[in-house]
Amino acid sequence: MKSVMNGRRVVVVDGRRTPFVRSGTAFADLTAYDLGRHAVAGLLHHAPVEPGEVELLVMGTVLQDPATSNVAREVGLASGLPASVPAFTVTVACVSSNLAILSAANAIALGQAEVAIAGGTDTLSDAPIRVSRNLRKRLMAAQKGRGLKGLLGMAKGLKFRDLAPEVPAIADFSTGLSMGQNAERLAKRMAISRADQDAYALRSHQRAAEAARKGFFADQIVPLYAPPAFKAVQADNGVRGDSTYEKMASLKPAFDRRFGTVTAANSSYLTDGASAVLLMSEERARAKGIQPLAALRAVSTTAQDPLDELLLGPAFAIPGALQSAGISPAEVGVWEIHEAFAAQMLAVLRLLEDERFARERLGMERPVGAIDPEKLNAWGGSLSIGHPFGATGGRLVTTCCRRMEREGARYGVVAACAAGAVGNAIVLERV
């Protein structure tokens, strides 16, 4: 796609999210629909607009529950938006909510809406586990069959192993490789050391813990008091601020037991959570006397080879977005890049500096150059805070805006990679 943003200027007004928690913990009994409506309702409670002013809701999600396949619509109806607000769900793996935000922004830019909410929701605690194809076929047929004889007929040819459930793999359909296997492949190819990966992951945890301690997340996390336990969940629970390098180094590699470097500790973990961002046309925000957090200055959505460039989305999308924004990398004060794996982050950073990569893969004369580590993911990232696939983009955009506000930066960049080798970058500007 071309890195172009036409039409009216779109601003980010507010962003909220549920705490992000390790799957199987605090939100084990909730669905993506539950988390999503909580994020949107929380946003509506804080947002300087009434629900009736919202004209569109777009939510990203990855592990779709068949009961709520358009989860955005159910979320909208249950969270207090009027029934007259259209809602749709986008699914683009880990950039689902980034593209949900872009879809809503496009609608505003084109004048189709003045106020929209976009975000995402995912739970890995409640993955839609299927039965085998062979059993499914028979079950479908059984709805038509009658009597005991029909049932017995159905069992014919069914093998014992057909009874085993199928857990969805976090793997690319086209390559058959899981994300972890691909990260391992990338680390080996680019010679990214275990030590560097562990050091990067450790830093992510320390930064997230520090930001939480300083209360930086207070204006984006909406505490949850959800059934059945009603126990307050007020903070992300996967951050290991007290972890040490030694502890990290002691872990066995997860995807290549013998020669690998990618471990559970230097990869993002399975997470439950949801996020929501309030977008408005700049005109409407100004008319209402609202000071926006930032405006969308430029965007870039790319796609690459799913085998060799699967996790490199930011390296492809960032240069285009910056070029489209007409700003130099040095002008960017805040970088928020999705951390799928420490190895993937380090690979992306290296490629952003790589002249040959810029020339051969991007057709650009100069690479972006080195990114100041102090400006990159200063409040932690997906490695530490966690990564509910469909919701991370909303967190990145919100955190980028809040950081720009706190750090006095004019420009911020949000970027992420996704399964299927889709990449996305958004340039935000304080206005």
Place this chain on the structure above:
Amino acid sequence: MGAIRVTKRPDGVAVLTFDNPKGKVNILSPEVVEEFRAVIDDIERDPGVKACVLVSAKPDNFIAGADLKFFLSIRDPVVGERFSREGHALLDRVAGSSKPTVAAIAGLALGGGLEVALACHYRLAADDPKVVLGLPEVQLGLLPAGGGTVRLPRLVGLPAALPMMLTGRRVRARKALKMGLVDALTSPGGIEETAIRAALGLLDGSIRRSARKRPWTERLLESPPGRLLLFRQARKSVLAKTRGLYPSPLSILDCVQTGYAKGPAAGYDRESVLFGQLVAGPECKALIGLFEATTELKKPLDATPPRPVERLAVLGGGFMGSGIAAVSLELAPVVVRDLSQKALEGCARSVYSGLSKRVQSGAISRFERDRLFSRLHLTQEAEALRRAGLVIEAVFEDLDLKRKVLAEVEALVPAECVFASNTSALPIASIAEKALHPERVLGMHYFSPVPKMPLLELVVAEKTAPWAVATARAFAVKQGKTVIVVEDGPGFYTTRILSPFLNEAVLLLEEGARMEALDSALKDFGYPVGPVTLLDEVGIDVGAHVAKELGPVYAHRGLGASDALPRLFEAGYQGRKNGRGFYLYPPRGKRGKKRPNAEVYGLLGGVPRRPMDRKAMAERLALLMANEAVHCLQEGVLSSPRDGDVGAVFGLGFPPFRGGPFRYLDALGARQAVNQYEALAKLHGQRFTPAPLLVEMAKSGKKFYEG
């Protein structure tokens, strides 16, 4: 213009549309019954009419019941009896007709409305929470006098029918289908068309009422010995609940029993005779009076328009705050702020479980529960109050704390936000003493538990603006509350009249009464809970606190508080909450009965107890309460006896069949009452001196309720 429209269709179905031209609900008045009779005459005679459909043109009711104004006017039992007999004759013709009649129910079908449907050959209901069926006559001191006591048990079985008639329990559409009260459900729109199809189906035999399968337990209970057992049990539980004070449930049992023993005709006859007696009796008049008063209190007070409340904020997530949030979610998003995370967790749990109960009853869907629960925003931050249109504080009863909270809120909220203090006794004027905008400060005194208790006492201070009153009142009415507006002052109305009542109970204990005897005496008088148990429930500390606040104010009238409560509290007796009060309670979560705590007698004039006259004890308490109510009316705390009666009955459990303190005094007669007060004053002191207004009325022969 009549109340019934008849459309005769070419296919032979006559559609009878009930559409009361004078109001939003269809009711059965003598005129409507007469019109109905004429319509049935015509339909019976017309050979072109083969079947009949009864439907309502009102969006949310089929027929909501009988004309209560008419019932109130009946003085002579014969008039009531005749009305019932005319109804029977009419409905018998409907039921016995060869032309099948279908009732199409898309809203409330209560009392006589349900009895009309019961007489039809087929009942079709909309699958909609708006559909509510019931025989609530008992709640008005009456009985179903249109054949309900005979037809309902035959349709749904005795075990299901008795609770519906004896407690007024209502059922929704799905439950009604399950129990056989209706024959089929259909979607809410176009019920008339579907009913016509059903009528045609009944005609050509393609639709037949399938008799409900009766479970063997029901067969057993309906066999003659089973019935005997069932009736005996029912009578026992009625007597235990009503202590024989309410004649109507026993009359209902009598009718049902007669109908079974001697056949439907005898049952109908019994209904008419007993109905005549009930409708002319004082209990029914008092109960209908209360019902009418609550209906009147739903209407706006005056022309001042209420301001819309887009957001409600509740301060304090305790039991009270949670209850207030729970009854408000359908009106606006609700922010509950509490510094304690534990309190917020408890609030979430209590609101959610309340919503879940409504899901179970069919009142709302699961999705609706989710939607409502999402409107509850729990927070520890004050910032969240910023956009509230109404703030209700439900923090601890402490003047300084309430003042502090008010100051904090005023710094955040917009100028048009109303601030309500949920206090039972602290004067609003002193809470608002330092307020920037005292005109928007008022009291909203809820009763616990909020979702169950219907009363709200709205307290207006001198500086409170009419728009603030209108806004708070309109909001509370939408919460489903019956609102009485009272003037500010120590204890307002309800706490003020409760205070001498409870104090008198303590004095009686100090005189040597046994606590069980005292409690039981007041229950025999008609209070749902005895005063000693009530003190334990409220908390001895709270009782002591209120006595301390109010005692001195009225000490000059001899109403100074006994110092027994503070003494008990100091000795570690708190009441129900710590398991040790006047009674001893089993530990939390354990089953078991409370037992009198003989230890406390040591602090209450010594252990030896003596028997005391029960009636005299009850009257001392009730008369003190009533006298204080008259003081409130005289001082302008109350604006009418009606409000005083509603407040005492729905807030404090004053015996409903007595209609409230003012009706009680009216029934005694002012002169007789004054005599009684003066006699008591001689015996026990000047606290029994009758209120000047009452003395004046005794002289002039006036009543609180004229006519």
